[in-house]
Amino acid sequence: KQEVTQIPAALSVPEGENLVLNCSFTDSAIYNLQWFRQDPGKGLTSLLLIQSSQREQTSGRLNASLDKSSGRSTLYIAASQPGDSATYLCAVENSSASKIIFGSGTRLSIRP
Amino acid sequence: NAGVTQTPKFRVLKTGQSMTLLCAQDMNHEYMYWYRQDPGMGLRLIHYSVGEGTTAKGEVPDGYNVSRLKKQNFLLGLESAAPSQTSVYFCASSYEAGTYNEQFFGPGTRLTVL
Numbered sequence: 001k002q003e004v005t006q007i008p009a010a011l012s013v014p015e016g017e018n019l020v021l022n023c024s025f026t027d028s029a030i031y032n033l034q035w036f037r038q039d040p041g042k043g044l045t046s047l048l049l050i051q052s053s054q055r056e057q058t059s060g061r062l063n064a065s066l067d068k069s070s071g072r073s074t075l076y077i078a079a080s081q082p083g084d085s086a087t088y089l090c091a092v093e094n095s096s097a098s099k100i101i102f103g104s105g106t107r108l109s110i111r112p
Numbered sequence: 113n114a115g116v117t118q119t120p121k122f123r124v125l126k127t128g129q130s131m132t133l134l135c136a137q138d139m140n141h142e143y144m145y146w147y148r149q150d151p152g153m154g155l156r157l158i159h160y161s162v163g164e165g166t167t168a169k170g171e172v173p174d175g176y177n178v179s180r181l182k183k184q185n186f187l188l189g190l191e192s193a194a195p196s197q198t199s200v201y202f203c204a205s206s207y208e209a210g211t212y213n214e215q216f217f218g219p220g221t222r223l224t225v226l
Contacts (some may be wrong), residue, residue: 032212
């Protein structure tokens with residue numbers, strides 16, 4: 001059974017720092033991995049999707065990597081800003097069951 | 113485009129009452145999903161649909177029913193609400209499953225069952 005883990009559950013860093021969020025998964029048979037952002041009381045916004053054949057995707061200050069063999073993905077945020085404060089979730093789509101499994105998220109706080 | 117919309121935004125039910133949550137998307141997506149989000153547990157898939165007239169069970173389907181009579185709408189029903197169904201419910205849609213399954217989410221419905 002696929003399990004997706006995000007550690008730490010919460011992270012606080014000062015503004016301007018570069019930071020890395022981690023996501024690990026137990027079954028490497030995936031179609032893709034997606035990173036989302038969720039603001040308090042809001043829905044999820046897709047940030048980056050990495051297909052199983054890809055190693056990384058970039059969008060602005062965000063860079064996501066995927067290492068299927070080790071079951072890991074990282075989301076790198078450069079030059080963090082207070083507006084980056086939110087919960088970040090990763091999700092994988094299993095190629096065996098066509099179901100999407102979410103991690104429980106990392107709550108990120110950027111201190112001004 | 114409105115994207116994915118959900119109604120209602122908030123609802124309070126008493127145990128045993130029924131209700132229907134409506135999800136609508138205007139992106140002509142084939143796939144639609146219902147999730148629930150509980151503190152510390154991430155999102156869990158309740159039911160999903162791969163096209164008009166089709167539905168399938170997800171990870172936590174018990175106590176819920178769904179229907180996809182029109183491509184743009186996906187309804188989630190609670191026939192007899194229980195306190196354990198207190199949660200935030202999210203609908204999502206995507207153009208296709210598999211390699212490039214980018215999901216788009218609605219704003220959520222916060223449901224409390226007393």
